[in-house]
Amino acid sequence: MARSSSTKQPQSPSRTGSFVELKRPERLVKLLHRLLQTGQHRKIESILARLHPADIADILMLMPIPDTRELIRLLFRLRKGAATVAELPPVYMAELLEDFEPAMIAEFVRRIDPDDAADILQDLPDEKQHQVLQALEIDEVEELRQLLAYAEDTVGSIMNPDVFALPANLTVDEAIRKIRAEGEHLRNVVDVYVVDEEQQLVGVVSMRDLLLAPDEATLESIARPVSVTLTPEMSEDDAASVIARYDLFAVPVVDANEKLVGVVTVDDIVDVLTDAATEEIYSMAALDEDDRVFSPPLRSVRLRLPWLTLNFATALLAAFTVGLFEDVISQAVVLAAMMPIVAGMGGNSGSQTLTVMIRGIALGELKPVNARKALMKEVAVGLVNGIILAGIGFVIGWLWQDAWWLGLLLGLGILVNLVLAALAGALIPLTLKRLGLDPALGSTIILTTVTDVCGFFAFLGLARILLPLFGVLPHTS
């Protein structure tokens, strides 16, 4: 989530005040609850006035919803409500705002960055969104509608359209006077974008450049070329990787006609990167990104159940595989006890491979061009780990029932399953990626199915072949 520019400078006067306060939020929650119940609004206001919106947002999330709503009304009087609400996760934001009058939400929307405002509007029910837009001025609505038109997760949806730009033919002196006129509003502006008459981007001038240049120079003459630009249609993840890669603080956004339409700053990117990490971790475990710690339980059920049902179908494959070998198991029931070892070792070692591959893809270290090398490496690791663990398995299996053939079967089962697990762990994300899907998507469920099915098939299949040869079981027809 992008943040309002008005929140960029912590407002606490003490040097580390807002940060220290965070360590005991639960105390503050109790105190505020008591003050709310006794109606001591003055006292609450003086506490909230000293806190950073991000810290207040944290406290709001720990409070019961009615307390939260009351506090937001108070914050609104302190002119801090909008910035605070912008700090809340979208899920909470929508839940909280639904209860407020459209006029009040409109006032919120007016006070925060347009990109945050668009985020909030997007999460409101359609009717409420419509009412809020009606309560706004026409030009405000125009800007918001444009932002709302950009697809989620695009640069357009995270950029700030309020970008500070000056005409190329302005002199440094004139530019400085323009900046003085803007005053406080530009508190966090570092770079000034230079545009021609068509609003096309010509270059960039930093505040420091202005400071060092002669008064009469034109902006055009001192502007540096902009080496990286974004387009509103680009995905926010691509924008994040460019900004992280080149260590940029701000990147201008231009449309198809090279017109300057917005700016993306690195603090927005920090949020995008955090979201991307969540998505990656969630995908592996077959979770939807809306499924958070405090999502309503029934929403979590609805989001998780389809995956678990799919998991049921794949688990049937494993059951079916074991079912094929009921004859062998009935003759040597100890095999049933060994099955979870073979499957579990394969699952966990395969998940190591899977994780390394998925993270390598996300970090950009693993690409189609070197995928084969990565696959070979993982198989080699699976083979070496497999040989060592098979040795341990041999000893344990032998000791378990004083039967060397059980040791041999367990060792072989582990070895085969670890190599197969390495192959599966590497091929699942590479295949998903090649299919244009998220390489982490439900990968753990796919992996454990493969390692269960292959593990059982290898272990029990070897038992059926070898045990008669060893004379442990009679030959079947």
Added chain:
Amino acid sequence: MARSSSTKQPQSPSRTGSFVELKRPERLVKLLHRLLQTGQHRKIESILARLHPADIADILMLMPIPDTRELIRLLFRLRKGAATVAELPPVYMAELLEDFEPAMIAEFVRRIDPDDAADILQDLPDEKQHQVLQALEIDEVEELRQLLAYAEDTVGSIMNPDVFALPANLTVDEAIRKIRAEGEHLRNVVDVYVVDEEQQLVGVVSMRDLLLAPDEATLESIARPVSVTLTPEMSEDDAASVIARYDLFAVPVVDANEKLVGVVTVDDIVDVLTDAATEEIYSMAALDEDDRVFSPPLRSVRLRLPWLTLNFATALLAAFTVGLFEDVISQAVVLAAMMPIVAGMGGNSGSQTLTVMIRGIALGELKPVNARKALMKEVAVGLVNGIILAGIGFVIGWLWQDAWWLGLLLGLGILVNLVLAALAGALIPLTLKRLGLDPALGSTIILTTVTDVCGFFAFLGLARILLPLFGVLPHTS
């Protein structure tokens, strides 16, 4: 990894040149290989001159080591070698540099930010590190030794000690003249820190503040208070969460005497956040963070094997559990086929809970104060999912062998295991966290052990109790 300040502005002259080039790195790798073999160094230089160090680093990682070393020597002549090496993951850096003469490494070290230099030195073998330090000037060594003294993963290890500070009694006019004198070196400086005679931090003045203030004002009079400072001993993760939380671009670092000793910028934090995500994902899969896609296979074996051996020990618990019920299995072998369904469903639904909890802790949404609420929610989700999936299990088990008792057992096994899995998935990270450990540490291995053991115990235990009651099996003594 922090980056050299000289890399902060992409050097490609074309607007999106360096970014577009990235899309076909494999072509460039082949071209450069051919040019290297035919000794066309001039041509290589002209290609490299147009690329951003981050892009060159990408290409280096795709090349065979000998090519890479030769390219770095060429880059060194282009004065781009240092910045490029600083962009490589530390593992590659150390591997590449080991081969170079100490004098050349010293030259590298001199050209990049001290924090990057310290990182590189830290990864070199002790003897080589010593040789490089000997090849440097005394004052350079002093600064590096101080940085090397800070523990890894602390603010001290990522901060840039070359922070631009000016005395509080300077006038704006004098300050501007000082900044002019520094010129290009300050290309990326946005804020000027203001210090007193003891180098203690008094406040901060932005370039824009200087631009707007009267010439004769003192810096002290226009400085704004600094609301957040870091200490060198603070963990880099804490620093990252402060900077991300308050949307800061740069935060000064002060020592115990409030003396200004460095600065941490948001681009360093972007790297810290990426590393933190890797660590979290890796911890869950019982992986060490040095275990990357292209780590040497034997290193990966060494890093993964201890965890898999532990996994072997825990898998024995599951095997032992099943072993307790060999009598029941031998009388109804179909139970062996159903075991993986019960265990697998528990494992995957537990891993959903586990992931939500671990991510909630990492994002700061889940705290000790609301842990109980999260636990209750997960158990509720497990119960509802369990009831629905138990219903499906009942039907499938019944149809499997036209035996209603099998359906009942499978359904009950799934229901019990899903609730236990929710409990385990929630309690494992909360317990690890309370013990002061990484809440993700090997959590998947612990979880699957719990769901296997509990799943088998519940399913087979229910079979032993219920089947005689149903008259399916004879009562045991």
